[in-house]
Amino acid sequence: MTDHTKLALILLAETLLFAVASLAHAGVLISGFEHRHAMIAEGVFGAVLGLGLLMVLIWPARGPIIALAAQGFALLGTLVGAFTIAVGVGPQTRGDAAFHVVLLLVLLVGSLAAWASWRR
Known part of the structure; x- marks a missing residue:
């Protein structure tokens, strides 16, 4: 499997995970598990990852940097979400905490x- 295919599959999986999270919070x-702010945030992260996937498919030579940018954005946002769970803001279920992990x-x-x- 080529690096390009791996990146596309990873971005697809991430997009689907965030779509599931957003729909669960909706x-x-x-x-x-309803939580409006989490639903919106996870929807945005999923959309960014989905856009990243499309861009990787359109510009395979730039795939690694596009994937890094999309994933970095989603990673930063998910860390903020995990922090809010840790300090007691937002959903406090074990399932939500486990899903964030x-x-x-x-x-x-x-x-x-x-x-x-990208390094190759």
């Missing part, structure tokens, strides 16, 4: 993959 997928790990792995591809 109350569309499950109830009890998953998001952070996926974004970190994706960023490392993009960094490695």
